[in-house]
Amino acid sequence: MATASALEVRDIYAAYDSADVLEGVSLKVPAGKITCLLGSNGAGKSTIIRAILGLTPPRAGDILIDGQSLVGLPTHKIISAGIACIPEGRKVFPKMTVVDNLRLGGYQENTEAVLKDRMDQVFEIFPRLKERRNQLAGTMSGGEQAMVSIGRGLMAAPKVLLIDEPSLGLSPLFVKENFNIIKRINDQGITVFLVEQNVHQTLAIAHYGYVMSQGRVVAEGTAQELSENKEVHEAYFG
Amino acid sequence: MTQSLKDKLVIILLAAVIAAFSITFIAIEEQVEIFALLVFAAALVLGGAKLGITASIAQSLARNERLMNFAFIAATIAVVFWFREDHFPLLMIATVLLYVIACCGLNIQFGFTGVVNFAGAAFFGVGCYTAAVLGDTSVPLLLVILLGGIIAAIVGSVLIIPVLRTRGHYAAVVTIAFGLLFRTFLEVNDTLGGPQGLGVSGMNLFGWDFNNNIEISENLEISFYMNYVVLALIMVVLTFVLMRRIERSWIGLNFDAVRLDETAAACFGINIKRWKIVAFTLGNFLAGTAGALYAMMLGFIAPSNFAFSDSLILVSIVLLGGMGSLWGTILAAGLVVLLPEKLQVIQEYRFLIYAVVMILILLFRPQGILPRGLRAYIPGWRG
Amino acid sequence: DAKDKVKVAFIGPLTGGVSAIGVGGRNSAELAVQLRNADPDAKYEYELVAMDSECKPNVGVQVATKVAADRSIIGLVGHYCSAVAMGAVDIYHKFNLPMSVWGAVLPDVTYGNDYKEIHRVNGTMINQNDVAAKFMAEQGYKTWVIIHDTTDYGKGHNKYFSEYLTQNGGEILADFGVPADQQDFTAELTKAKQLNPDVIYFGGLVPLGVRVRSQMEKLGISAQFQGVSGIKSDAFIEGVGTELSEGVVSFLEGAPVDKLPGGQYFTEKYKAAGFAEDEEAYGPFAFAAMSLILDGIEEVGPNRKKLTKYLGDIQGHDSIVGKISFDDHGQNTVAAITKYVVQDGKWVVWEDSEYATGARKLAGK
Amino acid sequence: MAQQQETVLTFRGLTRRFGGVIALNKFDMELTNGQILGLIGPNGSGKTTSFNVLTGIYEANGGSIEFLGQDITSWPAQKVYEAGVARTFQRSRLCLELSIFDNIMIGNHKRLNQGLLFNIFQRKALKEQIQENHEEARKLLKIFDPALAEKMFDPVGSLRMIDRRRIEICRALISHPRLLLLDEPSAGMTHEETRELMDDILEVREMIDGLSIILVEHEMGMIERVTDKCIVLNFGQKICEGAYRDVASDKLVQEAYLGGE
């Protein structure tokens, strides 16, 4: 690959209680590109994201950002290295207003003016959020919470953005819109690592992709290659 | 050796070890010995857990519940018999048993149903006062025990509305306030003896005075506390059966559903209010019955027995044992009642040490000593 | 030749709010045992078993049972908290354990039963309040406001003091019952201030007494502060400070220790024994009670029944708190009440004080 | 369709507000026996809210709900369930500490004997009831996933998300409801898994006589395949009704929800 990897996962093993959920996974997320990760339910996709974030620290293996190892660092240090995340299941702060949620997305940024700028951008993408800026996030509909979550990820203006199933529970219109947004984010120079079930649309915007099954990477290639890969096609294209 | 035979041996051995341990623990007085024994027990349990022995014992127990129950009852009887002539150990054993009953009540309330109750001592106290007031009347004393429970339940119904409407910490304050109120009221109001307390006449069953030693022969005189121990043991067994049956029935399931997710429970027809009322009332009833017998055994009660700190002791037994765990409750009651007593030798330092020990236990076993397992409706049956 | 070992016991509150007094009592009883063991003429070697009642009746009954059921324990010095004593006396009777109370002042402890095992070296709150009411009336005070805690101790004092005060022509403008752990008395005291009494009578123990006295000052109440035996402790003076304690009066059963032949001896020995805590107001009683029991065992041997009998016959027995004579309820009848007043940061026997001579005056005089 | 067009559920002018937000705005709807109705619409258009109002979790601010000829508008949740309405939740609400069997039995509340005396004293009868219900739950679960049926006494917390969704559906179905409300059952599943789930649900419908289903979904493939009729909500208002094909080609729907190609 021509571009340097912004994020690299090397041969990691991770477990929750006893059995390994990840068994020697290696991935490269090239800078400035969209890299996607496909795979069935329970394959371990979210676990990779948790491992990168230090929430489920890997038992073995290494994770590098810009060549620097992240393993063993506490989560907030990993975030300071320039990673942000739009977690699986939205995870908004339910007792906080939309504005506070967004403000927290930019927690590591101190300048009020910058934050205001970013928030305006988010409101531009999601007018609904502007309308509901003072609603408690917990009372919003499933899809609205997804908007908060995505907006919150954008507020960090990260180098690398990890996105875990963003279109879960979004309307078809919005799913499309969502992929456009991801594309736009990427166009701004942010490296994106995208976990998705929605194979068609994902491969349409991704540059490179991995396919996981039962804790291992079973296929990889450019988006093109993957869409043409027969096995992948059979397994995941409904 | 077959598996089932092995299981049986394990259970009998375990019961014997427990009996021996209890006897030693109750009998010894020397500070050093007590600590040595505690450290030894802790090491045994920790070591056993490390080596997986505990787990395999647990399996043996789970497979033979009936035998286990009988073995443990037998162990208790052995301990009691051992101390047949010694008043004080019997008093302590009876106290533990009665605390177990009261804590079973709390277990129904917040172990099962999630209705917190920080006024356990107050309901226990209602039972005590019932016994004190009725003890001199012609009401049969076995009935007094029952009435102690019933009146505790009735007094508790004063709190039903706030208890039903609140959750979590808010519910905690309702009961805390009630507990403080109860004690202050007894102290200020002189009709029930005021701060000086009341004497309680002893238990009397069909003309058999519980407060007399039982002379078996010239040189064997069984302590009168044996009467109370036996009655308390019967009550514990009954309570235990009741608790088990509740837990292993749809009622137990309803309780759990109410505790874990009220909204979902309501969406599947579970009447939250009904089950909360049942749990709260039944719990207070149990605490009240225990209180009634306790008062008769002690012969004297005063408001300062039913302070907030006493309620907290009951709560700590439940938590230490593991919420909703019956065997855990018994173990924890033993520990919480006996440990401060055993620490008498270090006198004014004993509460310091006791509190430190409790903190350590909880740090090492945050879920309690014997956390409650999954519900097994029918022992040994898995479909 | 080794002496036979004999066990004696002490029960008192060693933890919790009134532990200072309990530990002081325990130390004093311990001292009595130590001194006896050091005495080459003693027939036995004594061992003290001390127990904590936490000042809670249920715990008290437990430890009482433990002590009483242990046949190797021959005699007991027990109880500062009256409610605990009330619960425990039945047990001592049942097990025939001779005992003497060292601090509880509720009359019923001795008078509420006919148990021959129960004795008390200290006086009851009846004697104390009788003297207190007379004395204060003599000083010319007319009106009182009473603040007492709602434990048996405070309520008992309130009851007897009110009774005697009315007999002596005093008037009670108001009485306030407060829980023993109350911190703030400004509401009660503001009301008291409005009533403008000559005297504020306080029935309770040191911690509460300190608070009431301190807060009187805050609200500018200049009435005389009168306490009960529960505040006759250096801790009270330390707690309120020298200035505010000046002129506070209190009443305590028994002759002042340092006035008695053995008193000086006790104070010296207590200091010499190196206890970390003070003996507190009732330490001398614990010492006297323990000494009495040891005397008895020396005399009649380690036998509960005989010791009970011995104690029953005690008349005019010398002790550091004066002569001890038990009436038919085991109550020490020679319960002289001593009046104390704080002068320059010290409790001084009234008669020896500059207040008695008129050099200083109580508040409002 | 086997059954005749008996009306099961009717909304008339159903309205629900949250502060300034009008989550349901004069919503009219009708559902007939055995029908599968697809309820679709943009995020925040009031789909979940309509479930919540119907099941008695929220009160309606206006309008009425009629179920099997009864006006159930302000009935509490328990009563609505007794009447035969069971549901799943958009965010899974299982009791994670309890076993699969326990969770399913919570859904079976109305068919179990809840008497205090029965439960405590008639142990034999209770035992039989437990075993019968266990058998039934196993059968039902087997339809969705045979592997799960073997793990009836495992805690739900140890299961995968997809299995939890299946259990949630079983919990709703076990009591033989007349109306099943499914709130985004396929969220987070792959196409394949979604299809399997749908087959399972259709299979169950055949088993339970006259079962009607309201399905909230954003997965149009599924809606297309299984629904008899669709209703599209937007801002709490019904903007379109009809067979999926017709609805999907509606301009308004395209604009607000599907996003034209």
Added chain:
Amino acid sequence: MDVGLLGQFVVNGMMLGMMYALVAVGFTLFFGVLDVIKFSHGDVLMVGTFAGFSTYLGMTAIGIDNAFIQLIGVLVISIGSMAILGAVIARYLVLPLKSAPPLNTLLVTLMLGTVLREAIRLFYPDGSNPKHFPALLPTDSWSLGSFTLRSDSVILLVGGLLVIVGVNMLINRTRLGLAIRAVAQDEETAKCMGINFKMIVLLTFALGSGVAAFAGVMNGLYYNEINFGMGLLLGVIGFSAAIVGGLGNIYGAILGGFLFAGLQTLGAVALPFASAYKDVFAFAVVIAIIAWRPTGLIAEKTSERV
């Protein structure tokens, strides 16, 4: 009742209320950050007061007798040491129990309260007796009929008010406050936002304990008496006040604190039964209030969804 007297009751009640409110604020903070109840709070307050008292003794011993400097010293040492103690408690007792049932934290901190209390009683010189806390504030007083106002009371009231306002601003206006509230709701997600979870928890506990120490010193300055048991009841009342007011925000704690003080004053002086019943009255009212408003007077906004 004459106006002066009424004024007196109001001022007294306000002092009391202020102290309750300060304790309650601590409970609200701990609850806010970890959803835990730290029952040792009252005892931390007590230890803080003793730390302040020792500082005073120490300063006197080395010859510093300017009351103002003493006061500053007392406050700094007391608040500082309790902040550290609070953080230590959080680190070693609260955080390790994060995943246990919340009641277990309650039990552990309760036991810790016993440890602190007993430790002071046993190991502080003559710790079982009350101590005379010095009056370090000017004690001039103004009288108007039966109304007496002392300058130290006024200073304490203002001081307490400032602390509460300060804490409130910190929580609602600053980045730290934002982080505290986030941590309270979802630990993992808060971490993903780049928040140093552990640090925030420790800071919050330090803050709450520092406020408790302040309340303790205030208590000492006002009553001029401290003892090892002073934290017990103050803790229970502070907790009740926080709950009755509503745990959602600091105003609830303030409201609850003043309400409680008001009830007690009312019960002691204005009601037609013996004053001994005042606590019975106060707690009965508390139960009634909670029955009426199950999530406190200032109810938390519900954010739960189905």
